[in-house]
Every structure is written in C-alpha cells, then in structure tokens.
Amino acid sequence: MANNLWTIHFMRICIANLLLFISLYMLFPIVPIEMADRLGVPVSMTGAMFLLLTVGMYVIGPFHAYLVDAYKRKYICAFSFAVMLAATAGYAFVNDLTQLSLLCLVQGIAFGMATTAGITLAIDITNSNLRSLGNVAFSWAARLGMLVGIASGVWLYQSYPFKTLLYVSVVVGLFGILSVLRVYVPFRAPMVTKLCSFDRFFLPRGWLPAINLIMIAFIPGLMLPVFHYSLSMVYIGELEIPFFAIVGIGFLFAVLLARLLFHGERTLGVIVSGLGLMILSCILLQEVPSGITAVLLGLGLGLVTPEFLLIFIKLSQHCQRGTANTTHLLAWETGITLGLAAACYLSVESSIESIYHIGRIVAPMALLFFVLITYPYYKKKRVR
Numbered sequence: 001m002a003n004n005l006w007t008i009h010f011m012r013i014c015i016a017n018l019l020l021f022i023s024l025y026m027l028f029p030i031v032p033i034e035m036a037d038r039l040g041v042p043v044s045m046t047g048a049m050f051l052l053l054t055v056g057m058y059v060i061g062p063f064h065a066y067l068v069d070a071y072k073r074k075y076i077c078a079f080s081f082a083v084m085l086a087a088t089a090g091y092a093f094v095n096d097l098t099q100l101s102l103l104c105l106v107q108g109i110a111f112g113m114a115t116t117a118g119i120t121l122a123i124d125i126t127n128s129n130l131r132s133l134g135n136v137a138f139s140w141a142a143r144l145g146m147l148v149g150i151a152s153g154v155w156l157y158q159s160y161p162f163k164t165l166l167y168v169s170v171v172v173g174l175f176g177i178l179s180v181l182r183v184y185v186p187f188r189a190p191m192v193t194k195l196c197s198f199d200r201f202f203l204p205r206g207w208l209p210a211i212n213l214i215m216i217a218f219i220p221g222l223m224l225p226v227f228h229y230s231l232s233m234v235y236i237g238e239l240e241i242p243f244f245a246i247v248g249i250g251f252l253f254a255v256l257l258a259r260l261l262f263h264g265e266r267t268l269g270v271i272v273s274g275l276g277l278m279i280l281s282c283i284l285l286q287e288v289p290s291g292i293t294a295v296l297l298g299l300g301l302g303l304v305t306p307e308f309l310l311i312f313i314k315l316s317q318h319c320q321r322g323t324a325n326t327t328h329l330l331a332w333e334t335g336i337t338l339g340l341a342a343a344c345y346l347s348v349e350s351s352i353e354s355i356y357h358i359g360r361i362v363a364p365m366a367l368l369f370f371v372l373i374t375y376p377y378y379k380k381k382r383v384r
Helices: 008-025 031-039 043-049 051-070 073-093 097-124 128-159 162-181 204-222 243-261 267-285 291-314 318-349 352-381
Strands: 233-236 239-242
Touching (some): 008 097, 031 073, 051 073, 073 162, 128 162, 128 243, 128 291, 204 352, 243 267, 243 291
Antiparallel strands (some): 233 239
16 A cells, blocks of 8 residues: 555545435435425424434444455445435335435445445555555545535425436445445455444444544434525525535535644544534524625534544454444434434424524533533543
8 A cells, every 4th residue: 555645445435425315415415305395294203204214324334344345345334325216216106204204224234334334444445554544534525424414405305396306316325335336456365253232333432532523413403304495505695505515615624724733633523612613603593594604604614523533443442443433423414313303303393493403502511511521531542
C-alpha cells in the first residue's frame, strides 16, 4: 500500500460510499409522505415504519464480523448494495403496511451490511499510519452523500413522479456497485470467526458518545420530511435551491473553518462550536428558514460529525477501529430515523411548529450532555 491516502482504490471506495448514501437518502424525505398517500394511513405510521430500517442494521450487526471474515469483503459489500437497491425498486409496488415494513427491514439489513463491509474495505486498503485520516475522509463521503441525497430527492419529487425518484436512486446505486467492484483489495486468507459477536458491530466503550451522537443526529432527522414546505426549498433572489443543498455547502466549508480556527487538542472546541452553530440554526429556523440558517446547520454538522468519529476511534483499541466506525454509523442512523419518525408523528398529532420547538430543546441538551458527560468520559477512557 502506498503512503499516499488518496490512491485510486481509496477514492473508488469513497465514491462508492458517497453514492450508497445518496441512493438511500434520496428516499428519506419522500417515502413516508408518498406511502401515507398511497396506503391511506397517517404519515405518523409510515414514518414509524422507517425505524425498521435502523432495526435491520441492528439485526445484522452481530453477524458482521463473521460475514466479512469468512467471505470476500468486496463481494459482500457489492451484494448487500444490490439487495438494498432491489428493496428501493420494491417501493414502487407496495400495497400495504406489511410490505412496507418488510422492505424497510430488508433495506436496513442490506444497508447495514454494505456500510460495514465498506468501512472494512477502506481500512484494508489504507496504510496503517493514515487510517484515522482515512476513516474521517470515508465518513465525510457518507455525510456528504446524505446531504446530496436529501437535496436531490426533494428536487426530484417536486419536479417528477415518484417512480422517477426510485429509478434515479437505483441508477446512482448501480454506479456505486461498479465503483466497489473496481477496488483492488490485497489478498487476505479467510479467518475463522464466531458466527455471532460484537466485533465490527458495537464498541462497548463508546456507549456514552453513541447516546450523545443520537441526540445530535436527531436534529437533522426532524427536518427531513417534505411536509416542511418552508425547508424544502430556499429562495435566493429568484433562484430556488433545495434547503439541504445549502446545508451541504456549509458542511464542505466546515473543513476550511476547522483547519483555520482549531489546532492541537481541538475536540472540545470543535464540537462545542459546531453544536453552538446547530443551536443557533434551530433558533432561527422557524423565524427565517433561509440560506443563512441552512449554512449554519451545515457548518455545525461538518464540525461535529468527523470529530465524534475520532472520539470513537480514540476510545477503541487498534484492532477495534472498524467497530468504532460502525458504532458511529449506528448512532447516527438511529438518531436520523428517530428524528424522522418524531417529525412525522408530531405533524399529525401536534403541529409543524412543535417540531421546531423540539429541535430547540434537543440541541442545547446535546451540548450540555457533551460538555458535562461525554467529554469528561472521553478524556478518562481514551486509549490513543
């Protein structure tokens, strides 16, 4: 392996990860609304169904280590990716809640397996002294894919029929599979691993940061469903831009901001600053859902999420790096889907305004939790 992080094969696995998240997250703002209309049920019910996607990730989790050690990781990743796309296509044919539940569960299992295999591949093809940087870059591809997927999903749904959205999601995913298949992975002899274990699934030392990250991810999850008409698009002059596209711009700009403003032991400063920006965004959101609000949210997410990944990595032993990455992913997806389900429930049982109110409560709670509980725990338990 070369000493350069950005080899052609590392770039391919990052592109595959980006496309995986774009393909899935295109559906998140749309499917609960579309399925509620089609099945004639409240959106609170279809939103809750999306929790099964996260349940699927937990169901397959204990078997991750066995699957990626007993079989070729590249093909496990590609096969799981393909199953996820098959489930995506299945949304075009859903006729009842049972079918929707099964599709969400299968999609969650496949997505969980694809992401875990992808994390393992990224570590395998990265030089050992560059793996922390590689982990962050790989995770950034996922978060950027999430934001691009949400923005493009909203735009497509407002401009084209639902089936067009599904077609685009599947095509994007197919390019992701091709990118995975073109990754060269050095030969590795198959290992004998227990069928069921917590390896590459959940890092016990990371349970407290995981709770904190769930609270943080809950905030953008609240904003996903397209019934937030004020959040679907933002007008800048006469130009109409998806809200989450501007969030993505802020997310990218956070890289430069972190390099310019923070040096040395920067975990506390970066995360407190990021959460502060998210709190400000939540406060302004109901009053002025503008490009400035979106940029603030993107900056906050861009500062917080990579630094939280490093917390998980520094709490892990050398051989637990993949487990740390998967724990970060599980916490993030849990928070996102809980936020989405809560937004769908509140839109029916309460009001849209109550969704903003919940965001303004959870964001400061996440900051206090980090400063008073997570950070002291991290300083005490870190091993790197």
